[in-house]
Amino acid sequence: MEKIATREAYGKALAELGKEDPAIVVLDADLSKSTKTNLFAKEFPERFFDMGIAESNMAAAAAGLAIGGQTVFMSSFAVFATGRCFEIIRNSICYPKLNVKIAATHAGITVGEDGGSHQSVEDIAIMRALPNMRVFVPADGVEADRMTRYLAKSEGPAYLRLGRSGQPVLFNDDYQFEPGKAAVLRDGDDVAIIACGLMVAKALEAADLLKEEGVSAAVINASTLKPFDEETVAAYAEKCGAIVTAEEHSVIGGLGSAVAETVAKRCPCRVGMIGVDDLFGQSGRPDELLTAYGLTKEAIAEKAKELAKTK
Amino acid sequence: MATKNELTEKAKNIRRDIIEMLGQAKSGHPGGSLDLAEILSVLYFDVMNYDFGDPQKEDRDYLILSKGHGAPALYAALYEGGLIEEEELATLRRLGSRLQGHPDRKKLPGVEASTGSLGQGFAIAGGIAMAMKVQGKPNRVYAILGDGELDEGIVWEAAMSAAHNHLDHLCAIVDHNGLQIDGANDDVMSLGDIGAKFASFGFEVFHVDGHDIDALKDVFAKAKEVREKPAAIIAETVKGKGVSFMENDPGWHGKPMSDQDFAAAKAELEG
Incomplete structure (x- = not known):
């Protein structure tokens, strides 16, 4: 790729x-x-x-x-x-x-x-x-x-x-960016994975893993963090009843928070957050660090399964 | 060009307006506003290319009050120029007013930069001068700094950049009254030789009595002739100038006036 x-x-x-x-x-x-x-x-x-x-x-x-x-x-x-x-x-x-x-x-x-x-x-x-x-x-x-x-x-x-x-590279040359809009890259019913940045690619891979296990996961690219597309997030909170967020950022204050703020206001549901868990980084290769900090397709899929089961 | 008498009159009016505004607001910064009266009078009503009827005019010179707590002095000058109505002066620091506690460019035409967080206005002034350079325009940019403000590191980052970029349209004016909130400058944080500091950063440095109209006119004319480097004017001032009981007293940096203080200050300035 x-x-x-x-x-x-x-x-x-x-x-x-x-x-x-x-x-x-x-x-x-x-x-x-x-x-x-x-x-x-x-x-x-x-x-x-x-x-x-x-x-x-x-x-x-x-x-x-x-x-x-x-x-x-x-x-x-x-x-x-x-x-x-x-x-x-x-x-x-x-x-x-x-x-x-x-x-x-x-x-x-x-x-x-x-x-x-x-x-x-x-x-x-x-x-x-x-x-x-x-x-x-x-x-x-x-x-x-x-x-x-x-x-x-x-x-x-x-x-x-x-x-x-x-x-x-996820998108082809005719890709059109819509500011303020969270783009649904893949539809699904059991759980919605809302991601940004390099975690979007991992979210898509996680959805593949979940599919093999019979879990239907929507994947949403929330590339505009602010103004935040509350409509799409609320719609998928309602549709799927469970959300996993994935970001290469602290779980405090980033995408996970934006999603949690939205669903708490609009359509409460469980939200699992994949991100950096209130820690600083350290030296290492990028791929090693992503694994060490739990920013992997497996971690997303695991969290999504857990939430889909218990919702 | 204005005569000395006209500029002296404007400075007197600015001082009177400052006390009127602050007396009504019952908060704000009298000391570091009063000492700006002559500097603002000479800049706005003599030196600068500025049309009060069209404050966004493309060929205007810019004035940035980097020491944003001197806002009442700026508003008084804009009022003297006709940009603010008399009744609005009483709204200083009130909810919904265009006359915010510190200048807000989104609210009031004539305010070029939102300042108040010290040091930033001077760096913004450098940015404006860079834009004029990119566009090949001759507009001059004047930035008024407090001496205590020079404690901020960004001032010296901006000074380095102004010299590096040969910003000869930029003129810094240091309102050197020797005092800041906690006391005398050198007791709080030693400033050393301010002129030598700016000179070593690559500025052409001038010294002036910040209350002498003729000397101010003269120094601004000289600063305008500087080429290939920015100018810094160290203006010796008296904090609280014009109101005897406020002069040289750091206590009057940001103290509200009692009704008696207000009446006494007004009486002195009208006398």
């Missing part, structure tokens, strides 16, 4: 968007080779600013550039892009609702060998809590490309969560 990292797709899309839209400027904090904004920098050096290892100033300068009329993309690793400059994103970007897109790469534990200091497991939670912020997590490179193009044209703050490691 073809693999591509979502950061790679982002960097390529950005470089193409630079041709179409002269208002786009890109900021990076000395990580442009890793975040892939170097592809834009090469084409449009006059619209690319390396802000040095100073993420806080990068975020505030992004706000200023937006006030000055530019469409701003700023990139760094997710830990720094959201954590180091959280309060600047809050007060200088979200509070005045400025046109800044925070495209953060190296999110989650699949950063790998760099270890826990560099593995963001809380970025969705803190970005989701900010008024005026929208949060997007692509399931593959194709969706990352479409989201990048959408964000270039869509006014206002947004957080785009991207990964380091190559991941299976």
Whole structure:
């Protein structure tokens, strides 16, 4: 199966968007080779600013550039892009609702060998809590490309969560991203698996495992974390009566929480959460880490079976 | 161009408006608002390319009040320019008001950046200057910082970036009154030689008496001539300037006025 990292797709899309839209400027904090904004920098050096290892100033300068009329993309690793400059994103970007897109790469534990200091497991939670912020997590490179193009044209703050490691390509070239919509990739009756990011591919594999055991699982790609598609989630809570969420993020504050908040309000049902269990990451190969932290198709299938049986 | 008498009059009005607003609001920051009167008068009514009838005009110069707690001074200047109606001054810090406790660009035209969290306004000003550079526009960007604000690390990140990007349209003004909430700057966190710090970061540095209209006009003219690097003006000011019992007293950073204080301050400023 073809693999591509979502950061790679982002960097390529950005470089193409630079041709179409002269208002786009890109900021990076000395990580442009890793975040892939170097592809834009090469084409449009006059619209690319390396802000040095100073993420806080990068975020505030992004706000200023937006006030000055530019469409701003700023990139760094997710830990720094959201954590180091959280309060600047809050007060200088979200509070005045400025046109800044925070495209953060190296999110989650699949950063790998760099270890826990560099593995963001809380970025969705803190970005989701900010008024005026929208949060997007692509399931593959194709969706990352479409989201990048959408964000270039869509006014206002947004957080785009991207990964380091190559991941299976799920969608074909005519894939159309619908912002704010959770896409049902596979229908099912017994349990709904709602996933985002690289866990979508694993959710599809888990559904295959479940099928072999006679459990009919729906698979939903909740790639817009905010605004959250409560309609689709509530509909599947009602239809299936049990939900398993799967995300490469803490089980606190991310997709699992968004789903639990929704069903608690709209249509209470049991929710099992596959994610990082209130722990920091550590060094290791991405695939080893996913297994060590229980982010596997087997873990999803196991949880789904348990919930389908006991609902 | 305005005459010295006109600018002195504007500064006097700004001070009077500040006390009027804060007296009615019964909260807010008198000390660090009063000391901005001459700086704002000279910038808005003489130095800046600014049309109060069209605050979004494309060729305007930008003023960012990075020390956002000086909001009453900014609102007073905008009122003097005609952007705010007189009756609105009484709504400062009230529910639903455009005159938020700290400036909110979404609520009030004329506020270029939402500030209040210290240090960020200066970095935002750098971003605006970068946008003007990308677009090849001559608009100038003025950022007013407090001296206590210089404790924030982002100020020095932004200073490094402004010099690196040769932002000669950017002018920082440090309102150097020597005081912050917990006391004298150097008792709280030693600032050392502020001018030397900015100079070492690559700024052209100027010093001025922040209450001297002629000197301010002169220093802004000089700062405008600087090429290839940003300018920093260290303005020596008196916190609480104009109200004798507030001058040089850190206690008046954010203290509400009693009715007696309010009456006494008004009497001094009207005299």
